[in-house]
Amino acid sequence: MSDIIDLTLVELVDKIKKKEISSKEVTAAYVDRSQKSKKLNTYVTEDFEIALKKADNFDKNPNYEKKLPGIPIAVKDLFCTKNLRTTAGSKILGNFIPTYESTVTENLWNAGSILLGKLNCDEFAMGSSNETSFFGNVQNPVGENLVPGGSSGGSASALAAKLTPTTIGTDTGGSIRQPASFTGTVGLKPTYGSCSRYGIVAFASSLDQAGPMTRDVKDCSLLFEVMSSYDRKDSTSVDFKRGNYLKELNNSIKGKKIGIPKEYRVEGMPKEIEDLWQKGINIIKEAGAEIVNISLPNTKYALPAYYIVAPAEASSNLARYDGVKYGFRSKGENLIDMYEKTRSEGFGNEVKRRIMIGTYVLSSGYYDAYYLKAQKVRKLIKNDFDEVYKKVDAILTPSTPSSAFKIGEKTNDPVSMYLNDIFTVPINLAGLPAISIPAGLDSKGYPLGLQIIGKAFEEQNILNIAYSIEKEINFKNKINDWWM
């Protein structure tokens, strides 16, 4: 049984297609392990009984043409799953059961896979440590009392702890890539518009993007293929030619030009990160690619711009959580009283802070100074990338400015929490694709990731580069199942 959980997604699919193992065996193995791992607090809602039934049904009537035949998958609790509670990590949706399915998860089920359950996340995807969830903190399997990162903390943790063979998350400012870096896993934030946002609880509409979180780059390529589709129900979905990312995956990056942006070398950055970055640079050089020093001059304005745009959009997106149509409602003497009590009790502190920032920056007299300004800065940041992409094919940077920190370490200072996203946020502002792969361990033995940023809609390119680096690095996560 332990063998099954060590198989990658691609290996699992292969074995199932060859009838070497059954969906029931796989699903049972993951259910068993998940049930023994409650200490990590990765699941908000389990669907194990039904998952086992579905696995059974698959085995009785298998379809091996599917891309994910009979594969059990747990998903971030931000994706609306039909008839299964979807909370977004919040009390205000604590009892919400959607009657509809998100497009991305629909794609997963249509590819033959089976829902295991919903994974914990920061409330409404706002956070970088999975410490803002109404359903409690998530533990990083890498070490006790460590944060897994966020907002897709539950997903990253479950993935690294092998409670699910693969998973999906969402990334608005780094919420896939940062937890991937903290847990020693692979996470891809695709180009804005490549995965449908229909049925995903919205945080910041112009930044949110769903993406695969996997054990390796091959798995990532396969899962991305399944997730990505053009969806008419999402007006920001882009109709472009989507490739056969797994089939086309190759580690040949000879002749490619990889940019190293000087602005990502921040003051006080731990030497270990600098070393890992250099390690990545060397690997790339060895593989025959060219290293180019580049400048992205407006990088330092990305985080402030993000903390205007994202809260602004969130303050509006979260206005619908008013206790009228669904979710939690607090009794009120009149309508306004009901609203105020419902939202005050239903939302956690970080969410309330961000709603307030967002409301403020959009309010009368401040729109020009903040929101409009931030959108202009966003244009500058995008221009920076457009400029360098005339010279290079991709960009290599660290994923995070540190490794996983202790639970509770940064909760008192919102700003220090925000600084976790310093390397990931510019990419969301520019709508570009970026992948984080584990690059090594720091002196404490905690994983650190490297990020490869690509041109819009050129995921194959960054998958290939990631693949070639991954092969060389040959990273092995040192997880000893301490929670079991």
Added chain:
Amino acid sequence: MGIDLKTVKHISKLSRISVDDEKAKKLEADLNSIFSFIEKLNELNTEKIEPLTSIAETNLQLRKDEIKSSNIREQILKNSPEENKDFFVVPKVIE
């Protein structure tokens, strides 16, 4: 550019989130710290820059004028906090 208690109360009214005095004080501190961080943008002169209107590289898709949603009242009201088979129910509005 400081945020004072009065502003905190005003914003909380606008966003329909009630705050007692204690919470308001904490928020005042938090928001001020976040805002001094955001103020960094003032270093940039963006007068001549066009704001980004959309990051999606596509045109606005136009939908055909067809009815695709039939009566799904049951679904719509299923998650409603108050039991009523026809309407959403809320406390009275004072006008």
Added chain:
Amino acid sequence: MAKNQSEYLIKRNNNEYEVVIGLEVHAQVLSESKLFSSAPTKFGAEPNTQVSLVDAAFPGMLPVINEFCIKQAVKTGIGLNAKINKKSIFDRKNYFYADLPQGYQISQYKNPIVGEGSIVLDLTTGEKIVGIERLHLEQDAGKSIHDMDPQNTLVDLNRSGIALMEIVSKPDLRSLEEVNAYIKKLRSIMRYLGTCDGNMQEGSLRADVNVSVRKKGQKGFGTRCEIKNVNSIKFMQMAIDYEANRQVDVIEEGGTIDQETRLFDIKKNETRSMRSKEDAHDYRYFPDPDLLPLELSDKFINDLKKNIPELPDEKKKRFIEKFKLSPYEANILVSDIETSKYFEEVIEKSDVKLSTNWITGELFALLNEKNLEISQNPISAKNLSKLINLIKDGTISGKIAKSVFEIMADEGKDPQIIVEEKGLKQQSDPKEIEKLIDKVITDNPDKVKEYKSGKDKLFGFFVGQVMKVSGGKANPQLVNEILKKKLL
């Protein structure tokens, strides 16, 4: 087309005040489905049966715009001689209310789809051009029902998300007559275009009124107040009148007008300040990030321009020139598309003058009496046409026709059949008429003597007698001719 000076002045203590009015009309777009969702738009459905997941703002739901609604807005803009903006943006207007499920309304703020235009008003004193500021598309809200449950408000989201065109006039209106003419004309244009049915009772046309006053001759505008919740032209006029007088009273007493939103109380016939005066709404407009800017090509706009039907002003001009109608008659016939369609169908086979008279006269009197719209007209165009032809070819007299008309109104029958059944054919055989006249002359020798001795007025008596013995059927013209000869 001179700008007419308004006669609507408010006099107080030797001061004369002019009333300045602007209207914001909300017109529901005629379309099968809603602006950003595929739910139906029909009026009168059971509560919450025309609501999609998008309309109810469920988590993860996204707007997708209806192409036809865009076309309807552009067509309306063309009908208002307005500038069509090739690029426009949808913004979120953020506020909380029970019938606003998203907590924001998708609207257009600084970049509306249609810019400045104009409307020609048909007033008793002549024509006046009123400016249009802009037209934009936005979502309608649901309905809050306050009087069905003593403790609670019930919410029906059927209307939530239906496309509205908000049409803002310039503050060019100066009287209650102008307000009436503006609404009527705007409504008529949209009905001609088929972009809005203008049904105020069903709420597909609503208006907010902006009122301010200023001393006659004063330059610049006074502070205005907005009056919401007036859903008929009559109430609009009452509200404006009350509000204008209120404002004048305040000024005359040395006070100033607070800019505020007021409601019109139809029971008390007065406006009052809305209680929810929370620091004036701060709508925090910003471009909706779930949508992209709307960009219209020249081809898109020109294709629509090519297919615009003849609109009321054009039609009025043509009726006056081609059919030699008076402006007054033409106005009535073009005022509503159903009326003009009816007229044009009738005159296909009938005399224009007679048709005009019968429609503007008898028919409109009938509709007024029975409180019917032209679309509920019991007399079909075909039948009215036949009736007119029966008069024209002498089969029946104008007087008989009126009786036939009444029967048609009750029974909806073909006039020819009525004439046959009731034997109402006009007697037009000169020989027969001569016989009748001879009889009358024979029966009234004294009167004949009197007439021949100079009492000309008695001619009418003889005509009357002939009509009487003929049961009203004698052809009056022939009676006149022959009687004249006989009495010589």
